[in-house]
Amino acid sequence: MSRVTVSELLQGAPKNWGKWGPEDEIGSLNYLTPEEVLRGVRSVRSGKTFTLGAVIGHPKGDPVWPGRTGAMKLMTQDKGHYLSHKVDAAPGGLEYADDYITMFLQGTTQFDALGHTWYDDQIWNGYDAKETIGGMGKASVLPIAEHGVVGRAVLLDMARHRGKPSLSAGETFGVEDLLACAASQNVDIEPHDILVIRTGWLKVFYEQGPEAFYGKVFNEPGLTYSPELVDWFQRMEIPVLATDTIANETTVEPETGVVLPLHNALMRNLGVLFNEILWLEDLADDCAADGQYTFLYVGAPLKIYRGTGAPVNPVAIK
């Protein structure tokens, strides 16, 4: 149980509802204008690229939010089908392999739809939460996917900043930590920057296994709620928060016991896009090596009609 409700916690907290009109479904993504795209392009120097998606159907399993399950990928045909005469080659002799997947749309690296979470029966921009029934009638991931997410990003390597391979379960940080991390990296966070925060947490799943990752009670490290943090996001007009954790914030806010308050304070209320479960290890190693923590971020989730979220394999271009 929590000591307060999220509704009480966020009483009077800022909202961007209506800022981009009553029909808006992409929120802070509106900040990423063509000019911001060009600002991102100008951050490219060497042409090195990094892909930030997690492997889907990894032999060690896929890290997912408790209650979700990993992807199931199966062959619909392969060379075996030809060998056992279940399938014939096409005229001329072409043969091919094909496959099929079942998965949670948020079961890997993904963007949340702005309407993915809510409280008090309203989702982003004030739409009725009933719009989610049977598929996201409003604030689905589709408008985000149609727009695409392109802009200048800053990597904030909180794990390196704290001198650890990865943060610990439940370990938190706030806006002052972000700024200190940026300072230690000699990088300025500019308005409209995409924030990419590394905790090292995703690596725990693959290196230490599910037991270490999930623990007795699942409690990820991450950003945690404060009024200052929310104000800073609003003032800096941050369009996207991306991290290498399942939910981009510490699972339980330690002061109040409220679960995932930033999903509501930042995503529902301000329209900040959440890009979760990123693989940041290779990018972070490279940034530490060359000291360049800014890059062009390009990520467009799949265009899932009425989706609550959609997988993406973002690309960082340095």
Added chain:
Amino acid sequence: MSRVTVSELLQGAPKNWGKWGPEDEIGSLNYLTPEEVLRGVRSVRSGKTFTLGAVIGHPKGDPVWPGRTGAMKLMTQDKGHYLSHKVDAAPGGLEYADDYITMFLQGTTQFDALGHTWYDDQIWNGYDAKETIGGMGKASVLPIAEHGVVGRAVLLDMARHRGKPSLSAGETFGVEDLLACAASQNVDIEPHDILVIRTGWLKVFYEQGPEAFYGKVFNEPGLTYSPELVDWFQRMEIPVLATDTIANETTVEPETGVVLPLHNALMRNLGVLFNEILWLEDLADDCAADGQYTFLYVGAPLKIYRGTGAPVNPVAIK
């Protein structure tokens, strides 16, 4: 039936097997070095962006290769579950919607793995076709997804070039048509350019319906085999062929009746990446309007372990 086999048709045709070593799984993607990424970045002018993925779970259905089926997307929870007391809010009051999908991995805009098609029991680079059994042991889509596809792209709008809203079923074109199209657009195709060819065909599915799209015998318009075409691709070191059709080439090669010979001549033999089922209408309208047919292409398919292909929502940055 075909008059010759693909094996006969491609007797003596060029191969890039071994060119990037015996363990290579990404083929012509090797051409896209950091220098080529920078060349692509230099093609950006206005910061306009276009996403090239098709909608998944479109209300009008999803265009797929015959034998595949469209995606099935279902809610695992939404506001209805809270209303009917099937799910409780999290501590503090957070509620959320979540969903699940079943789909063919090549059932929308996607990259083929290099080992997706073959003849004579060998896939790209000479790997045994048995590697495909139970999942792509070699030449899967995963190394492509880990690398990412970033470079300068040229749009060749064949439909506009021919003065049509879309090419007709079975309509073909070859290398000389590509060059004539480029000339008419006042654009040079440079070595290592990603080729993005618009036929207008995908639009037929949404505007005229499945009957018009599939016809009595499915036969897409597209590039068709010639030795000159294959030589040109090899000489120009084209890394990627991308189109707005299901299979990137005319379904049946009209001279011989061989099905999809370019999948083998270009993909299996040369290692050219195939990016299929793109939505090019908005991009093409814009290119026709501003006369800029080159752009930075950024597309990284999902990192599907052992996948025969994987969905992607590519981004064009002009």
Added chain:
Amino acid sequence: MSRVTVSELLQGAPKNWGKWGPEDEIGSLNYLTPEEVLRGVRSVRSGKTFTLGAVIGHPKGDPVWPGRTGAMKLMTQDKGHYLSHKVDAAPGGLEYADDYITMFLQGTTQFDALGHTWYDDQIWNGYDAKETIGGMGKASVLPIAEHGVVGRAVLLDMARHRGKPSLSAGETFGVEDLLACAASQNVDIEPHDILVIRTGWLKVFYEQGPEAFYGKVFNEPGLTYSPELVDWFQRMEIPVLATDTIANETTVEPETGVVLPLHNALMRNLGVLFNEILWLEDLADDCAADGQYTFLYVGAPLKIYRGTGAPVNPVAIK
């Protein structure tokens, strides 16, 4: 559009709500007491058995209600996986094949849950239709599956009775036709008999193909609504209606244009179980040959938690 609503059509029609208490979820299945089981057992003479399920994943496709899709069955492992070293034999050398399915729970021979259809916001026994949200909280198929359906059944071969291989699209019959058919077969319909009605319609799918089966507008042959029919079902205390059509009744009631009124008049209001999409050809041939139209029916759908229906392969024991 229909000329009246089902609510108007069934104004004053009989209901069995509350007859078996406010918590009842199995309706007319209550009629099948152990005594009725013994009556069914006594109808067995020769020990011949017939299975009445349709093939799932049939090479010709699966006949389903428009909007549903056929099953997708895929191997998770087979001998190919061992040959290509994707899987190792168990200690001692055991190897095995395994598979996975995705399907509509009503995409083959199945029992409807009593709450499967409704009007005026109430399902069987008066439960709120909101109970269906996110899974059947009331009147699911589970209590039916736990009980099992065992009793004496009578085959009424309407197609043979009318001298046709199968009834035609939209062809209807009523209670007097059922009685005439029974008379022509020299069989008495007794109270509590399971009614198994053959129209020959399912065979049309396999023999004439989907075009003949679905037509331009899907309209199955079958029973059609009349107040007399409903009264007869209630008076005879018929526990189960089973047919070889998708929906057990003519799709559109020809007088009024109301879609599937018997689902509401018999299932929702009286609690009659609907067992649909049966394969009756072999059983019917045998009944015509030996003149024995009664048998022990044994069918228990799968125990799907909160299911709207569940597959079953019923057995007829003559």
Added chain:
Amino acid sequence: MSRVTVSELLQGAPKNWGKWGPEDEIGSLNYLTPEEVLRGVRSVRSGKTFTLGAVIGHPKGDPVWPGRTGAMKLMTQDKGHYLSHKVDAAPGGLEYADDYITMFLQGTTQFDALGHTWYDDQIWNGYDAKETIGGMGKASVLPIAEHGVVGRAVLLDMARHRGKPSLSAGETFGVEDLLACAASQNVDIEPHDILVIRTGWLKVFYEQGPEAFYGKVFNEPGLTYSPELVDWFQRMEIPVLATDTIANETTVEPETGVVLPLHNALMRNLGVLFNEILWLEDLADDCAADGQYTFLYVGAPLKIYRGTGAPVNPVAIK
């Protein structure tokens, strides 16, 4: 690792291959002739019925063989879809709920196909194990499903016989234990009887949870291999072995370390049908109460085309 291979262990062990012709796919099910059906019918006394399937999608999870996963059941529409205007009522006002499932075909109470397991590259009746590739070309579950399984069954309550609520992990028993159990129950095992053996193990999953059920190393209690056991099954012409465990035998044969030798000795070699994961608690309580351990068993798995197995909800009629 095992000390011998299953091939060595079963050197010279009996086989029924060819006994029912070179095309046979149902093995010992051939023993269940109409006469045997009538013998089963004669065992019915009171008309009490019990359904023996496990719940699919149970709130506590579904017990499955390690590596398989539980079923995922999702609504495709329900009252919520009408409330949120995602779906319209049919003409006249009918509304309905519908659902979809993804599951392992052996992820609940099911019959194995005779070709489900093998060694030395041959499945039942000597068919090549390559027949399993891409679907069971031979010895699939379909012929079993088409035939149906009807006959006299005997419940052997090994847990009660040993005075325990359930056998312990890895606990074994053999043919002499079966006979002693039958004697203690005052029941004769007759030739062609379906053997239904209760260990109480399935209940452990629901009552004690997955940790107790799976343990550190999964090792079910059950029958274990001996030459005498195999000879007895062959001599008694037992058609079906059914138990309340996942695999019908102790997971690891303790003498040799061979995994699941009876799957090969009984199913692959003799053609004995395996019916697994039964819910026997209610039936067993009733048998203990009235002393009647024989009954008519009726079970027909779903007719899955080329299936390695198929779900079933068997009915016991006492």
